[in-house]
Amino acid sequence: MANQLSQLDQVFAALADPTRRAIVMRLCAGEASVGELAEPFEMALPSFMKHVHVLELSGLVQSEKSGRVRTCRLSPEALVGAEDWFQHQRAIWEARLDRFEAYVMKLKKERAAAKQSSKATEKTTNKPSKRKGTE
Template identity: 60%
Template sequence: MAKFSTDLDRAFSALADPTRRAIVGRLCDGPKTVSALAEPFEMALPSLLKHVRVLEESGLVSSEKIGRVRTCSIDPHALHATEAWLRQHIAAWETRLDRMEAHIERMKREA
């Protein structure tokens, strides 16, 4: 359980930054080189690489360097783990909201 929690902490911490969320969003379309990832951002390549490194450390992204070209891709396992955590909590809240709605309806009928 501790490893699962640590992995989630790293993933959510990495996704807390809007630039990193944008990078993950772009990688959802498929693998991209670091140069291609950098195109829409107004930052120096070393700054973008720092974001990529955080994403790699979180397990959300992996990269491979062939020659001078580094290509990044999504690691779906890490995204599935965060999705599972979110789905679990969404389901719990939906259940609570459904019970509250039913209670309000009962109160309206009794009034």
């Protein structure tokens, strides 16, 4: 669990750099050697290798050396893990919106009821409209 959290740290930190995001995007399209990956960047190779290394540490990328060429591929589990984090937050957020809306509805109802009781007998219990989007 704590380990998983620090994994999230590493994944987000890895993705905070545009070079590394570009590498991930490239690898989504298929595996590639370090040289192929590095080619579009102006950076010196050792600098570039650091990025690859960060991606490996984060679990986003795996690599394997065969002969003198190191081939990198995406290992999407870490990516999915991070995506899950967002979905979880969104679920909580949306549940809260729902609760908030329910609360507003309850207030409306109570106010209507108060009006009713003061005005004595008049039935206007208008149904609340359904969710109006994500805001």
